[in-house]
């Protein structure tokens with residue numbers, strides 16, 4: 001049995017409300033379709049005990065929605081998540097003892113941290129809230145402060161910390177509670193490079209290595225997923241792909257990337273290239289117009305693409321090896337083109 005089991009999970013959100021101004025509006029509002037915007041569609045996967053599992057997806061992919069369903073903060077339209085055998089909505093009280101969730105993208109952690117109270121006292125309060133045995137509390141606070149390089153901030157008011165520091169204090173929660181399951185929603189989104197590295201080490205070495213926790217983390221950063229995760233699911237409303245990060249890299253054999261430098265951006269170029277390419281990105285960098293093209297089936301498409309380019313003012317053409325970032329964009333676009 002997996003530590004986390006996801007079965008046919010879907011979430012459709014209602015469309016935004018326009019506000020009601022009288023009887024007719026009320027009737028219209030009543031008839032308004034309730035759940036039509038898909039955020040997650042038929043998601044299935046298992047996470048094994050001790051695994052670091054990554055949900056990798058762009059903004060709006062449904063990552064936070066997924067983490068919220070794990071915490072019974074959002075009710076799914078259909079399907080279930082089982083956490084250590086418990087159903088995330090029905091049994092959420094039992095789960096809160098075993099699981100800690102840290103939302104990185106959200107502004108605050110649901111008011112869990114008091115603003116005008118020191119970091120250390122905040123952490124003590126959390127330890128008590130999660131019923132950490134009292135003889136362990138001091139030890140764990142010291143451990144968390146050390147791992148996250150927060151020792152110098154212990155007496156600082158939470159309010160006075162920068163966004164990145166606050167994020168590290170939120171992460172301390174995991175080291176203090178030491179739960180079986182940890183959910184990290186974009187854990188490094190607001191961190192600078194050295195802090196990011198420190199947090200990566202702490203997740204890999206201390207959380208998963210020493211404490212043996214199972215970690216589900218979300219990110220939009222492919223290199224973070226590669227560094228940390230045993231397996232990665234590429235999510236974009238649906239799951240496009242689940243595999244080890246190194247196998248995602250392998251996909252780069254299936255497509256090519258061409259970069260062009262143009263004298264000027266001409267909207268026609270996009271239209272004319274469209275039949276032969278998977279995706280076109282325009283990049284405007286101080287006066288320089290660049291176009292990045294993803295395409296498959298080199299033998300068939302390359303001559304067509306070069307044929308089209310003859311009609312435009314191309315200054316430079318380069319075909320290069322795809323990076324992991326490109327692989328991620330490729331998988332997402334491949335999924336979208338298949339739908340049409």
Ligand SMILES: Nc1ncnc2c1ncn2[C@@H]1O[C@H](COP(=O)(O)OP(=O)(O)O)[C@@H](O)[C@H]1O
Pocket residue numbers: 013014037038039057058059060061062063064065066
């Ligand atoms: N409370 C909500 N009401 C309506 N739509 C929502 C709500 N929360 C999220 N969404 C929509 O669901 C989709 C997924 O959002 P989210 O889970 O926040 O994605 P991510 O965390 O991957 O950026 C987005 O299109 C978003 O606009």
Ligand SMILES: [Mg+2]
Pocket residue numbers: 063064065105185186
């Ligand atoms: Mg999010």
